[in-house]
Amino acid sequence: MHRNCLRPARLVIASIVAGWIGWSGNVLLLPIALVFPVLWSRASTRSVALLVSAGYFLAASRGLPHGVAAFYASDLWPGLLLWLCASGSFVAAHALLWTRRSSARPFRYLAAVILMALPPFGITGWAHPVTAAGAVFPGWGWWGLFAVTAGLMGLVTRAWPAVAIILSGFWLWSAANWTDPKLPEGWLAVDLKLGASLGRDASFLRHRALIATVKDRAPIGIKAVVFPESTLGFWTPTVERLWISALQGTDITVVAGAATLGAKTYDNVLIGLSAGGSEVLYRERMPVPGSMWQPWRSWFGKSGGARAHLFGYPIATVGDRRVAPLICYEQLIVWPILQSMLHDPDLIVAVGNGWWTKGTSIVAIQRASAIAWARLFSKPLVLSFNT
Template sequence: MRRDWLRPTLLIIASVIAGTVAWNGDLLLLPIALGFPVLWSLARTRSAATLVSIGYFLAASRGLPQGVATFYASDLWPGLLLWLSASASFVSLHALLWTKDTGSLPYRYVQAAVLMTVPPLGITGWAHPVTAAGVLFPGWGWWGLAATTAGVAGLVSRLRTAVAIALAGFWLGSAAFWTDPTPPQAWQGVNLELGASLGRDTSIQRHRDLIARVKDRAAEDLRYIALPESTLGFWTPRIERLWTRSLEGRDITILAGAAVVNARGYDNVLIALSAQGGQILYRERMPVPGSMWQPWRALLEESGGARAHFFANPILTLGATRVAPLICYEQLIVWPILQSMLSDPDLIVAVGNGWWTKGTSIVAIQRASTAAWAKLFAKPVVFSFNT
């Protein structure tokens, strides 16, 4: 009897540790997430595999309850409910695809990994172990992604020990010569510390303060400056005129977040601003489910919430530069960045408004995840966050 509960208990504890350590915001620790498929494959029953999946996913997304409580200025219960419900797709899929047939496990796990990459399951595909590809195989691009996928399949097979040793070698070699991705010389990302007021304080004085900050950052060799999600608040002709007039005589373009309201809700967008005017260049493909994207409203014939544009506009163009844009939640899931990489952009621009994540590692995880993808595809990256 003791053996019946000891093995699954140890596997669950190990999965919690893997989720906690891998997703703490330290980029070089992401490969620890590859411990999850190993632990999942070592389970001897479907219930044990389910509990291993629960332990890993809940540990990896542990900052969600506190973040939601801060966002809604409420107690932890709404956050806990969202935390548990968000894990449903990940846990259910891994429970369903687990099998006692060890020969089939590699195919089953790869199937789960693919399904957790793309919608609909990919909508909550956080903490995906394949994100570690950028640490294991920096610069390998699609070959690195394929090698990681093959490695994961090996980790759930009888060859797991040999595969783990090989992957550990790549990990150590990469860490020994690691350099963080940097922005191009003509680009700069501006980080703000304006808390919940960003995007909500719509006063002209706030915009003038932001314009002054941008001008202070402008240098002769800068052509583009990125500002966080929601910086411009609601996008209106009045705001456009204010910013474009302030940029007269300057050969500089601002890429900033805003909200565009329509009859059905709103779009979370990135807008390019210069002395020539403003232009919407990107509409967010995947807003935060629940708090922003609320698809049930359409079923109830209600308006409101952010629209999801899923596979639209994977890149935006500024002059001759092709940019892979990622707004906030898109940095935590897999398909937006992979879709953008199919177009071979020149750089990645990652923006967010993370004031509600204070006291959690969510923003650090967003940055680490984006940096890992940037390293995999050897792309420079520009970050701009508000906290």
């Protein structure tokens, strides 16, 4: 009886370690997440598979309770509740698709991989093991994605030791020759440390300070300057006129986050600004569920919350460059970046406003995920965050 209890306990502990280390914010440690399917396949019962899945996911998303408490200026209980609720789809999918039949297991796991990559389950599809493709097969593009998916299927078979050795070999070779994605020529990424005031302080002085940043940090040859999510706050005609006037006499395009108001909801967007005018470049496909995206409000006749443009147009154009935009939460899930890559953009622009994540690894994980995808598809990367 003791041995029967010890084996499941080891699997759960190993899954917690895999989730904790794999999603620590270091891009080269992402392949540790590939241990999860091995542990899932070694479960002897569906309940053990459920516990293994829960251990992995909860460890990978461990920063959520603290982050939610900071965002709402509350105690940990709301964050803990959201943490457990968010794990529900991941745990349910992997528990329901688990099977004792070894011949069916690779196809069951493939179903879980696909299910957690696409809506509706993919809306909370954090910590997806396929994100490791960029650290294992950098530069392979779609072939690298297919290769790591095939590897995940192999890791749930009896041949998993051989598959693990092959994947480890590619991982070690990648780590030995690793280079971070390059910043595209003529682009400048601006990181800010303005905390919770970003997007909330709409004063003339704040906008003037941001404009000064453009002019002070944009040397000769810079054509585009990228600011974090929410930088411009609510997008109004007054803000628009101020920026366009300030950019007169320059050929710089500013890309910055803002919010545009609708009748009952708002859009989290990226705005393009230049001396010639402004435009909404991109509307976020997946805002943060719970804190931003609250579809249930409309069910009760209430307004508020951000709109989710789930499969909205995934490419923005800045000058003569085609850009794959990722705003904050979109860096943690799978389908937005893959939808953008179907259009073969010139570069990736990933922005975020992570002031509420202080003391957690969330922003580091966002950066690592964006870097992994950029390396997989050999795309230049622009990262801009506020903390």
